[in-house]
Amino acid sequence: MRNKLLIVLIVLAVLVFTSYIISNFFIEDKSYFKDKIVIIPIKGMITLEGKNIMPFEESISSEMIVDYIKQANEDDSIKGILLDIDSPGGTVVASKEIADAVKYSKKPVVALMREIATSGAYWVASSADKIVADPLTITGSIGVTGSYLEWSGLMEEYGVGYERIVSGKYKDTGSPFRKLGDEEKNLIMSKIKKIHLFFITQVANNRNIDPETVKEISEGSIYLGFEAHNLGLVDYLGNKDSAINITKDISNITEAELVKYKPKITFINLLSQISMKSFYYMGVGIGSEKGIKGDKINLILWL
Numbered sequence: 001m002r003n004k005l006l007i008v009l010i011v012l013a014v015l016v017f018t019s020y021i022i023s024n025f026f027i028e029d030k031s032y033f034k035d036k037i038v039i040i041p042i043k044g045m046i047t048l049e050g051k052n053i054m055p056f057e058e059s060i061s062s063e064m065i066v067d068y069i070k071q072a073n074e075d076d077s078i079k080g081i082l083l084d085i086d087s088p089g090g091t092v093v094a095s096k097e098i099a100d101a102v103k104y105s106k107k108p109v110v111a112l113m114r115e116i117a118t119s120g121a122y123w124v125a126s127s128a129d130k131i132v133a134d135p136l137t138i139t140g141s142i143g144v145t146g147s148y149l150e151w152s153g154l155m156e157e158y159g160v161g162y163e164r165i166v167s168g169k170y171k172d173t174g175s176p177f178r179k180l181g182d183e184e185k186n187l188i189m190s191k192i193k194k195i196h197l198f199f200i201t202q203v204a205n206n207r208n209i210d211p212e213t214v215k216e217i218s219e220g221s222i223y224l225g226f227e228a229h230n231l232g233l234v235d236y237l238g239n240k241d242s243a244i245n246i247t248k249d250i251s252n253i254t255e256a257e258l259v260k261y262k263p264k265i266t267f268i269n270l271l272s273q274i275s276m277k278s279f280y281y282m283g284v285g286i287g288s289e290k291g292i293k294g295d296k297i298n299l300i301l302w303l
Contacts, residue, residue, distance in 0.1 A: 034257045036078045037247050040068045041262055046090025046098065046120050060087065061263075062094035066101040068261045073106045078259070080251030081107050082243055083128060086114040087121035089141065089303045092195055095120025099202065102127040108250040112243040113137045113234070118222060120303030122233070123199060126206040129250055132243040133225035133234045140228060142203060143220030144196045144303055152178050199303065207232060 042065060044058030072078045083102070089095060102109050102124060111117075111125035113133040118141035125131050125139075133139060152162065162177040173184045180188070200218050204211040209232050217223075217231060228234045236246060248256055 034077070035251075035253045035255065036075075036259050037080045037082055037244065037251065037256045038068075038072045038075075038078050039082045039084055039258060039260045040065060040072070041084045041086075041260070042098070042121065042124065043084075043086050046087055046094045046124075048091065048094045048097075059090075062090075062097040064263060065098045069098075069101045069105055069109075071261070078107060079253050079256065080247040081105060081109045082247045083109065083111045083124065084114065084240070085111055085117045085121055085125055087118075087124075088116055089119030089121050089123075092120070092144070092303055095123050095303050098124045099127040103206070108247065110243055110247040110250065112240060113139055113225070119143065123202060123303060126203045126233075130235045130246055131233070132236045132238045132246060133228060134239060135224065135226040135229075135237050137225035137228070138222050139225065139233065140217070140223040141220055142199060142214070142218035144192045144199065150176050150179060152176075195303075203233075 042060055044060050046062055047059050048063060049061050069081065072081050102111075109128040111128035111131045113122075113125055113131065114137065116138045117125050117133070118139055122139050122142065162175075164178065173180070173187065196218070200214050201211060203209070203218075204214045207214075213232075217233075223231065223233070225234060225237055229237055236242065238246075244256075244258070248254065
């Protein structure tokens with residue numbers, strides 16, 4: 001019995017070894033070992049955790065995108081990264097996190113700007129090695145906003161008061177329950193200007209454009225793809241196919257398997273989205289949309 005078992009194990013070992021030899025030396029199509037290009041979609045508002053700020057607005061997590069870029073850099077079979085961008089921008093830190101990950105990627109990165117790639121989404125694109133845009137892509141909007149809804153007039157109309165009890169005079173700056181004072185407006189504006197200057201400097205360095213030139217076109221204006229190309233904000237006008245070919249070219253490969261990284265939609269995620277929309281229609285959505293929770297300040301800076 002032992003001899004028969006030994007013979008079976010030897011035969012199996014020989015078959016495994018033989019199949020390995022054949023697959024490596026005689027089969028030309030070695031799909032497992034093909035060079036790959038990973039496509040990473042960046043769709044919707046960019047936030048740290050991908051939480052929906054607006055009930056009907058798609059969002060994407062900067063943490064997830066950064067992790068995808070890290071995975072791509074650690075995978076030897078992936079030779080290049082293609083960012084498929086369709087986003088109006090997002091929060092300051094979330095946009096910066098992705099832009100930094102793109103800038104310091106060990107693998108070549110191409111940004112494909114589709115329907116829209118403005119503000120923080122353009123910052124991300126500018127960090128790539130090359131940018132491809134459709135001639136009619138909406139892009140630009142190099143600016144910062146800290147605007148929000150303020151409810152004090154509505155509260156006054158309904159006889160609702162706001163008792164201000166704070167430990168510091170700026171503690172509730174940006175509260176939706178009272179108007180900003182001039183000193184507070186100047187304080188917030190000073191922060192916005194500093195972020196704006198940082199944004200301009202990053203784009204100028206990424207695109208190798210004089211900062212003064214970027215400053216001239218950074219008043220929040222939007223541009224079509226062909227206009228952005230003329231301004232030096234975009235390298236190529238094209239579509240997804242041309243972006244894939246450019247990614248192959250800068251990755252020094254001729255053929256590649258396309259791999260797409262995308263979040264898995266779970267039942268919990270789906271249920272959460274449905275619940276948010278339902279509550280919005282019942283009136284609660286207004287509060288959750290604007291961040292009116294406890295003593296949290298309503299002000300969020302956006303790119």
